[in-house]
Amino acid sequence: MPLRRAIHKMLYFVTGSRDKFAEAKAILPDIEQFEADLPEIQSIDAEEIARAKLEEAAKGREGAFFVEDTSLYLEALGGLPGPLIKWFMKTIGNEGLVTIAAAFDNTKATAKTIIGYRGEDGDVRFYEGSLEGSIVSPRGEHGFGWDAIFMPHGIAMTFAEMSNENKNENSMRQIALKKLKAALI
Amino acid sequence: MPLRRAIHKMLYFVTGSRDKFAEAKAILPDIEQFEADLPEIQSIDAEEIARAKLEEAAKGREGAFFVEDTSLYLEALGGLPGPLIKWFMKTIGNEGLVTIAAAFDNTKATAKTIIGYRGEDGDVRFYEGSLEGSIVSPRGEHGFGWDAIFMPHGIAMTFAEMSNENKNENSMRQIALKKLKAALI
Numbered sequence: 001m002p003l004r005r006a007i008h009k010m011l012y013f014v015t016g017s018r019d020k021f022a023e024a025k026a027i028l029p030d031i032e033q034f035e036a037d038l039p040e041i042q043s044i045d046a047e048e049i050a051r052a053k054l055e056e057a058a059k060g061r062e063g064a065f066f067v068e069d070t071s072l073y074l075e076a077l078g079g080l081p082g083p084l085i086k087w088f089m090k091t092i093g094n095e096g097l098v099t100i101a102a103a104f105d106n107t108k109a110t111a112k113t114i115i116g117y118r119g120e121d122g123d124v125r126f127y128e129g130s131l132e133g134s135i136v137s138p139r140g141e142h143g144f145g146w147d148a149i150f151m152p153h154g155i156a157m158t159f160a161e162m163s164n165e166n167k168n169e170n171s172m173r174q175i176a177l178k179k180l181k182a183a184l185i
Numbered sequence: 186m187p188l189r190r191a192i193h194k195m196l197y198f199v200t201g202s203r204d205k206f207a208e209a210k211a212i213l214p215d216i217e218q219f220e221a222d223l224p225e226i227q228s229i230d231a232e233e234i235a236r237a238k239l240e241e242a243a244k245g246r247e248g249a250f251f252v253e254d255t256s257l258y259l260e261a262l263g264g265l266p267g268p269l270i271k272w273f274m275k276t277i278g279n280e281g282l283v284t285i286a287a288a289f290d291n292t293k294a295t296a297k298t299i300i301g302y303r304g305e306d307g308d309v310r311f312y313e314g315s316l317e318g319s320i321v322s323p324r325g326e327h328g329f330g331w332d333a334i335f336m337p338h339g340i341a342m343t344f345a346e347m348s349n350e351n352k353n354e355n356s357m358r359q360i361a362l363k364k365l366k367a368a369l370i
Contacts, residue, residue, distance in 0.1 A: 039237065041224040044272050052224065078276040084269060087229050091263040096289075103288030104281075 009120055010063040011184075014038065014053065020068065023168060027177045028184070034065065044082045046071055047126050050116030058118055066117040066180065070173055072097075072146050073112060074135065076104030085146065094138050094149045101135040109135050111150055113176040117183075127183065129175025143167065194305055195248040196369075199223065199238065205253065208353065212362045213369070219250065229267045231256055232311050235301030243303055251302045251365065255358055257282075257331050258297060259320065261289030270331065279323050279334045286320040294320050296335055298361040302368075312368065314360025328352065 012034035013024050021033045034057060041052045046069050057065045071082045077100070081088040088097060101107045112130040119125075131152045138148040140160030147159035147167075159167050168174055198209050201222035210216055219242060226237045231254050242250045256267045259282070266273040266282075273282060286292045297315040304310075316337045323333040325345030332344035332352075344352050353359055 039226040042227050042234075042269065042272070044276065049227075076277075077281070080272065080276045084227065084272060087227070087265065087269060091229065091265045096262070099288050100285060103284050 012057070012063055012065045014057045014065055014067045020173075023173065024068075024177055027174070027181055040083070044079045044084060046083045046112070046114040047116065049083050050114055050126070051124055054116050054118040054124060058122070062120075064117070064119050066115055068113055068115045068173065068176065070111070070113045072150065073110045074101060074104075074106075075108035075110075076101060076106035089145055094146060097146065098135060098137055098149055107135040109133055109150060111152070111172050113172040115176045115180050117180060125183070127176045127179035129172035129177075129179065131170075131172045197242070197248055197250045199242045199250055199252045205358075208358065209253075209362055212359070212366055225268070229264045229269060231268045231297070231299040232301065234268050235299055235311070236309055239301050239303040239309060243307070247305075249302065249304050251300055253298055253300045253358065253361065255296070255298045257335065258295045259286060259289075259291075260293035260295075261286060261291035274330055279331060282331065283320060283322055283334055292320040294318055294335060296337070296357050298357040300361045300365050302365060310368070312361045312364035314357035314362075314364065316355075316357045 011028070011031050013021055013031050014034045014036055015021055016035060016037035025031055036057065038053050038056050040049050043049050050067050050069055053067045054065055057067070069083055072085045073082050074080065074097070101109075110130055110132055112128065115127040117125050117127065133150050133152040135149050136151050136158060139158045140148050140162075142162060142164060143160045149158065151158045196213070196216050197219035198206055198216050199219045199221055200206055201220060206218045221242065223238050223241050225234050228234050235252050235254060238252045239250055242252070254268055257270045258267050259265065262285070295315055295317055297313065300312040302310050302312065318335050318337040320334050321336050321343060324343045325333050327347060327349060328345040334343065336343045
């Protein structure tokens, strides 16, 4: 069911990242950036985190809002790091994640983007994009974060070995953004 | 420096746990429970989490407040799980933590309680209790959470092998509570 949105009311992408905003704007030209680094609640449920963030963003403000969260899930860790990936990156980093995957003898991983959309009426919907892949020893110079250790299935390159263009073409974030776009028509 | 607190104003312990409240009340008989499970922000800095929680608790309410957070830090993980321990318990549990400690060939761990206190004037102070120890294979039937895999230095028993009384006698929580009590006099 398409989302109804009052004409002339704005759709804001709540993000502190210019790069993420530019990527989304290429798909959704009418959006505006709501440049805020809102605190995130502790949870391993990306939808719960997105919902709380949307409520915070919408407080006392008009318009529709969306947020995005991109997470890495290691099958061996049953839900971790998930949305808590940034704390793993800040502490043990890529090498630590590789050590953990090896310890559990399971390198299966999923890269997942969740987009949470909150309409003017307060209704919240989610759009997901995900890619299955493997954790490998760090390879490649592009990208950031865990790009160097995630290799999507069917591609013999890590995200960090792909050009940005190449990576974005079929990324989990693009899949989620395109689902949001389709719902907004 | 002792904390000045207006007479007749209440000191609230913000916690959803009856057990934790009872333990604190035995040391600080005048406190009241503010029974709330306030959402916690994502961070690996226990003081930052406590500060945000205290601000939330104090919104539109009179009195002084304190919160406590007990975390487990694995030296190998450089700050993790820390305040994120509950998500590790919900996913990989004790066995997973033991596997990780073994993979990094480092079983050193610290159990730490942080108490955050917010006075009527909005001033926030912290009181810490910590115990050094090791991660061991699960042993013992008492306690909860990670009690079965944490063995404090100098004691040949995990927390789960001690009676509650025995465990509480010199726990990191008791150390922190006693520091708060000393500051309140």
